[in-house]
Amino acid sequence: MPTDPDTGYDPSLGRKFVFVTGGVMSGLGKGITAASTGRLLANAGFDVTAVKVDPYLNVDAGTMNPYEHGEVYVLKDGGEVDLDLGNYERFLGTDMTFDHNVTTGKTYEHVIERERAGDYLGKTVQIIPHVTDDIKRRIREAAEGSDVCLVEIGGTVGDIESMPFLEALRQFSHEEDPEDILFTHVTLVPYSKNGEQKTKPTQHSVKELRSIGLQPDVLVGRCAERLDPDVKEKIALFCDVPTDAVFSNPDVEDIYHVPLSVEDEGLDEYVMERLGLTDEALPREQRSTEWRELVTRERTHEIDVALVGKYALEDAYMSIYEALKHAGIQMETEVNVQWVDADETRDHHLERLEAADAVVVPGGFGSRGTEGKIDAVRHARENDVPFLGLCLGFQMAVVEHARNVLGMTGAHSAELDPETPYPVIDLLPEQHETEEMGGTMRLGAHETQIEPDTLAAEVYDATACTERHRHRYEVNPEYIADLETEGLRFSGRTGRRMEILEREDHPFFFGTQAHPEFRSRPDRASPPFVALVEAALESTDTTERNADATI
Numbered sequence: 001m002p003t004d005p006d007t008g009y010d011p012s013l014g015r016k017f018v019f020v021t022g023g024v025m026s027g028l029g030k031g032i033t034a035a036s037t038g039r040l041l042a043n044a045g046f047d048v049t050a051v052k053v054d055p056y057l058n059v060d061a062g063t064m065n066p067y068e069h070g071e072v073y074v075l076k077d078g079g080e081v082d083l084d085l086g087n088y089e090r091f092l093g094t095d096m097t098f099d100h101n102v103t104t105g106k107t108y109e110h111v112i113e114r115e116r117a118g119d120y121l122g123k124t125v126q127i128i129p130h131v132t133d134d135i136k137r138r139i140r141e142a143a144e145g146s147d148v149c150l151v152e153i154g155g156t157v158g159d160i161e162s163m164p165f166l167e168a169l170r171q172f173s174h175e176e177d178p179e180d181i182l183f184t185h186v187t188l189v190p191y192s193k194n195g196e197q198k199t200k201p202t203q204h205s206v207k208e209l210r211s212i213g214l215q216p217d218v219l220v221g222r223c224a225e226r227l228d229p230d231v232k233e234k235i236a237l238f239c240d241v242p243t244d245a246v247f248s249n250p251d252v253e254d255i256y257h258v259p260l261s262v263e264d265e266g267l268d269e270y271v272m273e274r275l276g277l278t279d280e281a282l283p284r285e286q287r288s289t290e291w292r293e294l295v296t297r298e299r300t301h302e303i304d305v306a307l308v309g310k311y312a313l314e315d316a317y318m319s320i321y322e323a324l325k326h327a328g329i330q331m332e333t334e335v336n337v338q339w340v341d342a343d344e345t346r347d348h349h350l351e352r353l354e355a356a357d358a359v360v361v362p363g364g365f366g367s368r369g370t371e372g373k374i375d376a377v378r379h380a381r382e383n384d385v386p387f388l389g390l391c392l393g394f395q396m397a398v399v400e401h402a403r404n405v406l407g408m409t410g411a412h413s414a415e416l417d418p419e420t421p422y423p424v425i426d427l428l429p430e431q432h433e434t435e436e437m438g439g440t441m442r443l444g445a446h447e448t449q450i451e452p453d454t455l456a457a458e459v460y461d462a463t464a465c466t467e468r469h470r471h472r473y474e475v476n477p478e479y480i481a482d483l484e485t486e487g488l489r490f491s492g493r494t495g496r497r498m499e500i501l502e503r504e505d506h507p508f509f510f511g512t513q514a515h516p517e518f519r520s521r522p523d524r525a526s527p528p529f530v531a532l533v534e535a536a537l538e539s540t541d542t543t544e545r546n547a548d549a550t551i
């Protein structure tokens, strides 16, 4: 049978789908549960990929406020997506594409475009089958080339927005071989006042799922502790699954420990068995143990890194926290991130900035907090504190140099002060002429040439690097000659674009127009982050951790 162009159905492919839904409430960590399952399948030798379904009407996450949704994660192909995709890339060690984030906005936009083009031959265009077909096609296309595709449905079962997606999953269960699909439902098992684990919310959310025709195969209970055996039995009985299909996902100190925790419960074995993968899986003793080794590696030193941003919310800078953690794994160092609020209207946390062993100034848009960021750059420059500037942080390092070293009073980025006498950061002349605000961002992976014999060449140990970008403004070419005086040097360039800056008069001062945090992985820490941690360890008398301390 040929592939169905509307739904992407092709029975000859035989790939497996693990669908993951969530019940009771959002924020349970169903993405981490799914990613952990994926990690274990990858350890057993399978090619695993993931699709994140976001039932919101936005076409992509590009315009979403980080305070509400957390950071906008940027993929290699320039897709601006939900931060969960970052977790999948980090847990699975793969690079995904924009097609791995399916949103209501994308689906409806496409269906409406087809309707306008007359593709539906005069038929009434409906959620079933037209929208659900498009959802199935997208999921199947994203799964291409993998052995197992995890499909996480954002939101909670019962939300109006997620209905068409759940209906599409129901249709999957009719179209695909039963051995090729598995439904996992992640729910909350709260404690009552007298310390009992309560199953009623789980029962209700499974009832809700079943009312729309979905029967879960696996239930994962999020709870502070592991589920008691009799609680598992009760859930199994009321939700109509075998007792050994009920798993706990207890709180752990670090999300990277979730794969280890669910492996202890045998979730991976159960999933493989249900999907008929047991015979193909690597025998246990041949499975990769790299993840376990990385995440349990001992930390012998400890440093404090000040993160100077404007959103007092960890999720808004998630990939930076993660990249610092990866650098910490490589350097066997516990990296404590100290939040410093850059917003001048609020408490500046100056004492935290001054006590830090290193300073990171992250990316951002809009003028709020920029003066605080410039002050933080100055503090790092004047006091020889290791510094890493990312995107807007790089731009603010240029502004700080212009203002405080070169005496260009009022220098700024034209984005933040259109009237500045010294627009050291600006749109390039061709951007001024041809482009409007919308859709003009420079996005995704771009290669940068690195000058030999520079800090950048040492950091990357290469003559070029490829990092992901998300910005509109650039170092103004008219000021480059002036700026490259008094210690500052642009050591990475892409054509006329300045990409990396460093200072000759400083132990470690590194700014990049890119976002290296998006390429960082637990087993492949980002070079600028590793170099920052290394510099912090060298330049300060950091705490030697006691030998039996673990992470």
Ligand code: GLN
Residues within 6 Å of the ligand: 362, 363, 364, 365, 366, 390, 391, 392, 393, 415, 470, 471, 472, 473, 474
């Ligand atoms: N707002 C700046 C620009 O558009 C920096 C963007 C960022 O930090 N991601 O160039």
